[in-house]
Amino acid sequence: MEFILKNHHKYNFTTIYNSFAQDKTLSLEAKGLALYLFSMPSSWCINPTQLRFELQIGKDKVTKLINELIEKGYMFKHQKDIVFSKRGELRNIYYFSDDKEILKETTEIFRNSTTQSQLPMSEIPCTEITYAENLSHINKDIIQEENNKKETILTSNISIRTFLKEILDEVTIINLLSAKPDLTIEEFKNLYEMATLEFKNGYCNSVNACLVRAVSGKWNFKHKASSSINFNEEELKVHRVLKGKLNYYIDYFQISSCSKNEILSKFLNECQKYDENLVNSYYIQLKEKLEPN
Numbered sequence: 001m002e003f004i005l006k007n008h009h010k011y012n013f014t015t016i017y018n019s020f021a022q023d024k025t026l027s028l029e030a031k032g033l034a035l036y037l038f039s040m041p042s043s044w045c046i047n048p049t050q051l052r053f054e055l056q057i058g059k060d061k062v063t064k065l066i067n068e069l070i071e072k073g074y075m076f077k078h079q080k081d082i083v084f085s086k087r088g089e090l091r092n093i094y095y096f097s098d099d100k101e102i103l104k105e106t107t108e109i110f111r112n113s114t115t116q117s118q119l120p121m122s123e124i125p126c127t128e129i130t131y132a133e134n135l136s137h138i139n140k141d142i143i144q145e146e147n148n149k150k151e152t153i154l155t156s157n158i159s160i161r162t163f164l165k166e167i168l169d170e171v172t173i174i175n176l177l178s179a180k181p182d183l184t185i186e187e188f189k190n191l192y193e194m195a196t197l198e199f200k201n202g203y204c205n206s207v208n209a210c211l212v213r214a215v216s217g218k219w220n221f222k223h224k225a226s227s228s229i230n231f232n233e234e235e236l237k238v239h240r241v242l243k244g245k246l247n248y249y250i251d252y253f254q255i256s257s258c259s260k261n262e263i264l265s266k267f268l269n270e271c272q273k274y275d276e277n278l279v280n281s282y283y284i285q286l287k288e289k290l291e292p293n
Contacts, residue, residue: 014038020074020098029061030068037096040261046094047265049272053283066094073100076107160185167192167239169246169285172208179216194221196235200277207281238274242282245270250289260290 007013016038021031036055037046048062055062069075078093097103104111163185164173177183195210203222204210213219245267253263267286271279 017098026072027068030065033065044261045265046096047268049268050265053268053280074098074103076103078110167236167243168208172212175212176215179212183215191215198222199281206284238278242271242274242278246282246286249286253290263290
């Protein structure tokens with residue numbers, strides 16, 4: 001009688017070296033991370049920040065597991081010279097294998113060279129394309145498409161639309177003003193403060209979705225905005241920055257040869273200094289925008 005029932009899939013499966021799976025010196029958590037990495041394409045860039053967001057684990061945990069894999073000889077970290085780093089490009093490149101010998105042979109060129117400044121061109125994971133020179137026609141198409149979608153009801157209050165465009169994406173703005181055409185800036189500030197509290201405390205998955213549901217009367221807040229707390233202008237500024245990066249990488253994805261995961265990795269690499277909850281909100285939005293229609 002068989003007690004371990006193995007599947008016989010011919011597609012969409014992952015093969016793991018038995019000696020790795022049975023390595024008793026590795027923790028179960030490290031093997032779990034390894035299993036996730038093995039499920040990715042071989043060209044997938046390993047980004048610790050992205051792993052935190054995808055696997056919903058803390059920075060210390062990711063660092064600990066990666067260091068364990070490096071220590072046991074299953075992962076190698078190659079540090080690129082920061083002089084050659086481009087916008088959104090990773091400065092640490094991680095190589096991973098379930099076979100120590102294959103990993104050692106593949107990364108020998110980096111282990112033997114202390115002056116290696118950057119990966120050989122064939123190893124660079126993404127082709128860089130000049131943003132300014134290639135987005136002009138795309139921007140025109142996007143602007144024209146947005147203009148075609150605008151409704152009379154959405155242009156009745158230019159002030160609120162101008163304010164919202166600095167923080168929200170076009171779809172959210174349309175949904176907000178469709179639900180409440182007479183929405184004022186002060187009303188929005190109060191709603192935004194409460195929606196942010198809901199998100200930070202885990203009561204909703206997205207600030208934007210919470211806002212739309214609240215304006216539509218379909219959301220009961222767990223927290224109430226305090227009249228003694230002024231709207232955080234610094235946080236608003238961060239939202240503007242994150243939205244700019246979101247739009248940049250949506251456009252960049254259209255003209256570059258980068259994969260979805262490479263774009264997400266670049267986005268997170270640029271946003272490490274900002275609040276993790278805010279970054280996660282925009283990360284989810286970017287991930288959705290990059291999904292095929």
